[in-house]
Amino acid sequence: MAQLEFKADSEHSISEHSSWQPKIIALVCNWCTYAGADMAGTARLEYPPNVRAVRLPCTGRIDPLFIVKAFEQGADAVLVSGCHPGDCHYVQGNYLARRRFTIFRALMQFMGLEMQRLQFAWVSASEGAKWADLIEEITNELKAIGPMPTKWAEPSSNGAGRTIELPKRTTQPPEPLSANDYEQMTADLRRIARELLERDEVGVIIGYGQARLPDSIVPTFVTKPEDVERLVLNERCVNNLSVYLTNALLTKYGRMGIIAKGCDAKAIIGLIQENKVKREDVVIIGVECRAVIVNDAVAMKCYACDVRTPKFYDHLINAPSGVSDVEPRDDPRDAQIAFLDSLSPIERWDYWQHQFARCIRCYACRAVCPLCYCEPCIADKHRPQWIPTTVDGKGNFSWNLFRAMHLAGRCIGCDECARACPANIRLDLINRKLVLEIEQQYGYRAGYDLEASPPLTTFRPEDKAEFIH
Incomplete structure (x- = not known):
């Protein structure tokens, strides 16, 4: 991508803003909009000289990373x-782009970017007049709101977001299963695991075991029938074990058995959908669950859980006292998201910049996510280097932004990223926001239907996108 070296106008004093002119980067397709801009020129149409056009093959090939790099x-x-939809020279590129940018726009709005700064349009090769009018309209909107209120990926000088406190939980949490329940379930688990290993139906069981510290549970791997006594079940079995299904150290054992709560089973569905795991290569031992404990409190994901009994399994370990009597509750994260949505853009921007400032780029969020399996990760690539490796505003913002964007339509809400984060960044709120947006826009929920196509890999011609000019 061309290097567009601009000095951020937020560095200038207020007195200089009277002469300020906005700088607009236009990422345009080669076949229509670029030709439309050329048409405006050959027709001698006048429009503000504030735009720099970057020609790309198709909007379907415009990665949101390009947008962030332009802002950087x-x-x-x-x-x-x-x-225009239906006129793409690559048949469906702009249909797919429409979905991708619908979600990316919602994410950037949640981050606190003013939406006048992120614009989308359909301009054909014959619409030179529309191009000229569009650039004039965007330029006038930018002049009305002025320069970026802060440098990119930095909080404002007044620290508006530093003191923001999110609403506390008010709903009574669900009660975890009793010790007696888990004692019986552990016995059932060990019996099933022993039978699978003795009959050579699996080469390894991926489960939970007691750690050396009291009340601590860690993943454990059992390859011999006599070792199944190491397996345990209780309310502190929080790890999403499906992250190990793509681990080469375990795939060498051949067919794998895995213990899966309802939320964990959704991740397995995602891995099968994306052809990272073959259904016949995994035996799923589903376990019923009321709630798990994280940091001595019921995990937020458990409040509104609708898979306390897994919907996808080969063997099911039932809770003696049952889980069907657990009444659905409001997810406390939804109230926190609504609160952030009610803030002004600069307040949201500040809130997230202060959150991301704590990031130490340890990539624990990536390591525990079952669906972060790309090798090499975009954060590790350096030819070109899209995400700065430095632990600073730009690098931290880009990393956390695109970690969420790459999981859009795929995240199953296990919240392992937020649990593993040593800086306690509210990654779960970003993921949850995109989950709600995708469900509202496309009626899709990740991890429920093995045959469904993830929403950003497909489209409907009638998809709505009112924000596109």
Whole structure:
């Protein structure tokens, strides 16, 4: 991508803003919008000289990383524009782009970016007049709101988001299963695991075992029938064990058995959908669950859980006291998301920049996520280097932003990323926001249907996107 070296206007004093002119980066498709801009020129149409056009093959090939990189280098706004739906020279590129940018726009709005700074349009090769009018409209909108209120990926000088406190939990949490329940379930688990190993139906059982510290549970791997006594079940079995299904150290054992709570089983469905795991290579031992304990409190994901009994398994370990009597509750994260949505853009921006400032780039969130399996990860690539490796505003913002974007439509809400984060960054709120957005826009919930296509890999011609010019 061309290097667009702009000096951020937020560095200038207020007195200089009277002469300030916005800088707009337009990421446009080669076949329609670029030709439309050329048409505006050949027709001698006048429009503000504030735009720099970057020609790409198709809007379907415009990665959101390009947008963030433009902002990093000083752009005041980014415009993405291409062929009208149905006119794409690559048949469906703009249909897929429409879905991707619908979700990316919602994410950036949640981060606190003013939406006048992120624009989308369909401009055909014959619409030179529309291009000229569009650039004039965007330029006027930017002049009305002024320069970026802060440098990119930095909080404002007044620290508006530093003191923001999210609403506390008010709903009574569900009660975990009793010790007697777990004692019987552990016995059932050991029996099933022993039978699977003795009959050579699996080469390894991925489960939970007692750690050396009291009340601590860690993942454990059992390969011999006589070792099944190491397996335990209780309310502190929080790890999503499906992250190990793609581990080469375990795949060498051949067919694997895995203990899966309802939320864990959803991740297994995702791995099968994405062809990372073959269904016939895994034996799922589902376990019923009322709630798990994280940091001595019921995990937030457990409040509104609707898979206390797994829907996807080969063997099921039932809770003696049952789980069907647990009444559905409101997810406390939804109230926190609604609160953040009610804030002004600069307050949201500040809140998240102060959150991300704590990031030490340890990548624990990546390590525990079952669906973060790419090798090498985009954060590790350096030719070109899209995500800065430095532990600073730009690097931290890009990393946390695209970790969430790459999980959009795939995240199953296990909240392992937030649990593993040593800086206690509220990654679960970002994931949950995108889960709600995708369910609202496309009626899709990850991890429920093995045959369904993830929403950002498909499209419907009638998909709505009112924000596109």
